[in-house]
Amino acid sequence: MFDNLIGNDDTKALLQRLAVNGRVPQSMLFAGPEGVGKKLFAFELARMLLCADGGCGKCSVCSRIGVFDIPKPEKGEDYDAVFLSDHPDVGMVLPYRRNLRVGAIRELEREAHFRPFEADKRIFVINDAEKMNDSSANALLKTLEEPPSTTYLVLIASRPDSLLQTIRSRCQNIRFAPVPVSEIEKHLIAASRLSPDDASLAARVSGGSVGRALGLEINWFRQVRDSMVEVIRAGLMTGNISSMLQTSELMNDAKNKDRYEDTIGILESLVRDVFALSKGAERLSIANADIAKSLLELSSGATTEKIERWITEIEELQFNYLVNVNRKVATDGLFVKMARA
Numbered sequence: 318m319f320d321n322l323i324g325n326d327d328t329k330a331l332l333q334r335l336a337v338n339g340r341v342p343q344s345m346l347f348a349g350p351e352g353v354g355k356k357l358f359a360f361e362l363a364r365m366l367l368c369a370d371g372g373c374g375k376c377s378v379c380s381r382i383g384v385f386d387i388p389k390p391e392k393g394e395d396y397d398a399v400f401l402s403d404h405p406d407v408g409m410v411l412p413y414r415r416n417l418r419v420g421a422i423r424e425l426e427r428e429a430h431f432r433p434f435e436a437d438k439r440i441f442v443i444n445d446a447e448k449m450n451d452s453s454a455n456a457l458l459k460t461l462e463e464p465p466s467t468t469y470l471v472l473i474a475s476r477p478d479s480l481l482q483t484i485r486s487r488c489q490n491i492r493f494a495p496v497p498v499s500e501i502e503k504h505l506i507a508a509s510r511l512s513p514d515d516a517s518l519a520a521r522v523s524g525g526s527v528g529r530a531l532g533l534e535i536n537w538f539r540q541v542r543d544s545m546v547e548v549i550r551a552g553l554m555t556g557n558i559s560s561m562l563q564t565s566e567l568m569n570d571a572k573n574k575d576r577y578e579d580t581i582g583i584l585e586s587l588v589r590d591v592f593a594l595s596k597g598a599e600r601l602s603i604a605n606a607d608i609a610k611s612l613l614e615l616s617s618g619a620t621t622e623k624i625e626r627w628i629t630e631i632e633e634l635q636f637n638y639l640v641n642v643n644r645k646v647a648t649d650g651l652f653v654k655m656a657r658a
């Protein structure tokens with residue numbers, strides 16, 4: 318059990334103990350950073366609860382759990398549903414865009430009251446639970462208060478603080494931590510075809526998220542990172558605003574629009590690294606350790622005040638991004654401020 322999941326050994330041990338002793342709480346909140354495997358842990362727990370062998374990983378029950386065929390949504394109503402896995406006693410609700418819709422939670426309430434189809438229990442995963450608005454959360458409260466004795470609910474949240482206190486207090490909190498870089502690196506070398514250099518880079522910049530490390534397109538990453546290094550160089554050294562604005566143009570090109578958020582994330586991590594280096598941090602301790610030499614050069618032009626202003630501006634842009642501003646205008650604004658800060 319949990320053999321193919323890496324990291325969070327204490328959490329593994331805790332869940333195993335609860336399952337073996339028949340004491341798995343009916344309402345749980347899996348809280349921890351994005352991409353550390355919270356959902357995979359939830360399905361593994363479902364296997365322990367439903368498989369006659371306690372989660373053998375090989376039988377028909379185990380292999381059907383967590384396998385979903387989710388249609389691409391065309392409109393919000395398409396997600397007013399509980400998606401059942403190939404094993405019909407394991408289901409999941411998902412947010413549509415940035416919203417976990419009240420319609421989905423009402424469906425969940427209905428499903429939660431059905432008797433199990435095949436097994437003697439049903440397990441439902443509420444993905445990105447922090448995306449519930451107040452009416453969704455209130456609809457869920459009813460189910461959390463009196464879950465039918467055969468129903469188990471697992472709320473997944475990377476920002477649990479945004480959940481209503483009334484929701485959090487009705488769940489057993491199970492915490493997940495970032496996975497150490499060395500473990501991710503080992504896993505990447507074993508599980509993907511990355512070279513040791515690429516695996517090391519992907520692991521370092523993943524922020525402890527196995528999912529993010531596995532999903533990273535390393536060539537794209539290096540290319541975009543180079544252009545963000547140039548933005549920093551312009552901001553700290555050359556003051557070349559027109560090259561910054563060209564980069565902004567490219568970032569907001571239609572073909573790059575899905576990667577905008579990731580690109581800003583790369584810029585942020587570089588700025589933080591430059592800051593750390595300017596404060597005397599060890600080269601190997603930074604996320605972008607493989608280009609520490611050029612970042613160290615840039616850090617000579619950085620002052621604490623300037624970098625702090627940059628970070629504030631970047632965070633503001635990331636926040637505004639959530640409320641749908643015009644990204645091109647926002648990026649131009651950020652770069653101009655960076656050059657003039």
Ligand SMILES: [Zn+2]
Nearest residue numbers: 368373376379
């Ligand atoms: Zn099994």
